[in-house]
Amino acid sequence: MPGEANKENSATEMKKATARTKQATTPKAKRYLDCSICRTIPDRAQADWIRDELLGDPLPKAESRLMVVGAPFFVDRHSHSHSCLKQCPECDTFYGWDFSYEYLVHGSEDEVVLTRLSDAEGQRRARAVFTTIEADETKFRAEAVPRIDTLLDSPDGKGVYGAAYFLQGGQMRGHDVSFAIHALVKALVRFSAADEENTYLESCASLIYLVLSDAVKESPEAAGRVLDILESKGVDATNTELKRVKWLIADCRKPLATG
Numbered sequence: 001m002p003g004e005a006n007k008e009n010s011a012t013e014m015k016k017a018t019a020r021t022k023q024a025t026t027p028k029a030k031r032y033l034d035c036s037i038c039r040t041i042p043d044r045a046q047a048d049w050i051r052d053e054l055l056g057d058p059l060p061k062a063e064s065r066l067m068v069v070g071a072p073f074f075v076d077r078h079s080h081s082h083s084c085l086k087q088c089p090e091c092d093t094f095y096g097w098d099f100s101y102e103y104l105v106h107g108s109e110d111e112v113v114l115t116r117l118s119d120a121e122g123q124r125r126a127r128a129v130f131t132t133i134e135a136d137e138t139k140f141r142a143e144a145v146p147r148i149d150t151l152l153d154s155p156d157g158k159g160v161y162g163a164a165y166f167l168q169g170g171q172m173r174g175h176d177v178s179f180a181i182h183a184l185v186k187a188l189v190r191f192s193a194a195d196e197e198n199t200y201l202e203s204c205a206s207l208i209y210l211v212l213s214d215a216v217k218e219s220p221e222a223a224g225r226v227l228d229i230l231e232s233k234g235v236d237a238t239n240t241e242l243k244r245v246k247w248l249i250a251d252c253r254k255p256l257a258t259g
C-alpha cells in the first residue's frame with residue numbers, strides 16, 4: 001500500500017533526521033570531555049566540612065578556574081547558604097554551584113555541590129542572572145537620584161556619607177556609577193577643602209575618594225571626565241593642596257597613560 005510505504009519512508013526519514021541531529025549535537029554537548037578544565041570535573045562533585053574540617057575529597061582543583069556568571073553581583077563566597085551559576089572560560093560549559101551552611105554548636109556544617117548543567121539549563125539560568133542584575137541596576141539608578149541631590153546640595157554635609165555609601169554599594173555589585181561622577185567630584189573638592197578637624201567631613205571625603213578612585217581605575221573615559229570636571233572647577237591639577245584630589249588626579253593619569 002502506498003500509504004504504508006509513505007509511512008515507512010517517513011519513519012526512515014525521521015530516524016535519519018534524528019541520527020543527523022545526534023551527530024550535530026553530541027560533540028557540542030560533550031565538548032567538556034576535550035576541555036583542559038572540564039575534563040577533570042565529574043558531572044557532580046561535592047565537598048563537605050564539619051567545623052572547618054574537610055570530610056573526604058575537596059572539589060576538583062579545576063573548579064577554581066570556572067567563572068561566576070554575573071560577578072561581582074553574584075559570588076561564590078562560603079558565608080551563607082546560596083547558589084550561583086558558573087561557566088568554563090574555555091568551553092563555555094555551565095555548572096550550578098550550591099553552598100549550604102548549617103549552624104552547629106561550636107562551628108558549622110558546610111557543603112558545596114557542583115553540578116554540570118545542560119546548555120539549555122545553563123542558558124536559562126544565565127538569562128535569569130542577567131534579568132536579576134538589570135532589575136537591580138534600574139532600581140539602583142532610580143534610588144540614586146535623591147542621593148545625587150544630597151551630594152550636590154547638602155549645605156552642611158548632612159546625608160553625604162550615606163549618599164556616597166549607597167553609590168559604593170551599587171559599584172560593588174558591579175553597577176556603573178559614571179552618572180554620579182559630576183556630583184562626586186564636586187563633593188570631593190568641597191569636602192576635601194573643609195576643616196580637617198571635622199572628622200565627619202573627613203570620612204565623607206575619604207569615601208567619595210574611594211568610589212571615584214575605583215570608577216577611574218576601571219575606565220579611561222571616566223578618568224578623562226574627572227579631569228575635565230576638575231579643570232572646569234578651576235582646580236589646578238599640578239598644584240592642588242587638597243590631598244584626596246591630588247590622589248584622584250594620580251589615579252586618573254594611570255588609566256589614561258595605559259588606555
Ligand SMILES: [Zn+2]
Binds near residue numbers: 032088
Ligand atoms: Zn570547559
